[in-house]
Amino acid sequence: MILQAENLTKSFGGLRAVGGVSFTLEAREILGIAGPNGSGKSTLFNILTGIPFGPDSGRVVFEGNEIQSVAPEALSRSGIARTFQRESIFPSLSAVDNVLVSVEHSGRRGSDRENEAAAIAALDAVGFPQTLHNAPTATLPIFFRKTLMMASALAMSPRVLLLDEPASSLTPGEIEHMKALILKLREAGISILLIEHVLPLLMTVCDRLVVLDQGKVIAQGLPTEVVADPKVVEAYLGQAAK
Numbered sequence: 001m002i003l004q005a006e007n008l009t010k011s012f013g014g015l016r017a018v019g020g021v022s023f024t025l026e027a028r029e030i031l032g033i034a035g036p037n038g039s040g041k042s043t044l045f046n047i048l049t050g051i052p053f054g055p056d057s058g059r060v061v062f063e064g065n066e067i068q069s070v071a072p073e074a075l076s077r078s079g080i081a082r083t084f085q086r087e088s089i090f091p092s093l094s095a096v097d098n099v100l101v102s103v104e105h106s107g108r109r110g111s112d113r114e115n116e117a118a119a120i121a122a123l124d125a126v127g128f129p130q131t132l133h134n135a136p137t138a139t140l141p142i143f144f145r146k147t148l149m150m151a152s153a154l155a156m157s158p159r160v161l162l163l164d165e166p167a168s169s170l171t172p173g174e175i176e177h178m179k180a181l182i183l184k185l186r187e188a189g190i191s192i193l194l195i196e197h198v199l200p201l202l203m204t205v206c207d208r209l210v211v212l213d214q215g216k217v218i219a220q221g222l223p224t225e226v227v228a229d230p231k232v233v234e235a236y237l238g239q240a241a242k
């Protein structure tokens, strides 16, 4: 086991966005976090990484160490990196310069030439086209903005990577590329937590699923078992009916 969440909670005023969530992530596992809109998925990522806020209570154990109170910068240097649901890139910087920002915050800062080589290696690892390395990122198509954000996360050399809806707004062909990329990252030895709305995508890449509804785990286990669980069907159908 590489990561363990124990009874995590987070409230916003009277709203309990995450209400006692526990799960484990095994080394080199892809664990999907599913659940309808507003079920607490992104808040769970926020409190796991401390970006932008930690949990109200509960424990997060990463490689045997409690990390729920570790500052986010120290945490990302220690081997956990994340992407965001909305692409968080610096639009005025080129792709290489975006990734360089991560390299320079990774705690492995070298010479300018070494840093640039590390940034380019991260872009290559996600298949980001060389022709776009120096293009302004503001005008990049969404698929490349998403892979750029993944390259920035990889530049931190994470052992655990949290991906928040990497496939949202992508075309079916792009989703296939994204799937292949996620599987390749696991092959490279990275353990992955993957938030997605779209159950069929989770079904094809995840080893196990955890399903949240209203901040609580309502099911977890093998994807085929979880999607057949009446509580999961009800949570998704309830959402569709709204």
Ligand SMILES: Nc1ncnc2c1ncn2[C@@H]1O[C@H](COP(=O)(O)OP(=O)(O)OP(=O)(O)O)[C@@H](O)[C@H]1O
Residues within 6 Å of the ligand: 012, 015, 017, 035, 036, 037, 038, 039, 040, 041, 042, 043, 044, 085, 197
């Ligand atoms: N910073 C915040 N302040 C107040 N309420 C928040 C905040 N962040 C999230 N919430 C609320 O917490 C609940 C869980 O939101 P969260 O974004 O974690 O859900 P989600 O499952 O990621 O949803 P989606 O699939 O729509 O992204 C929602 O009711 C949301 O409105």
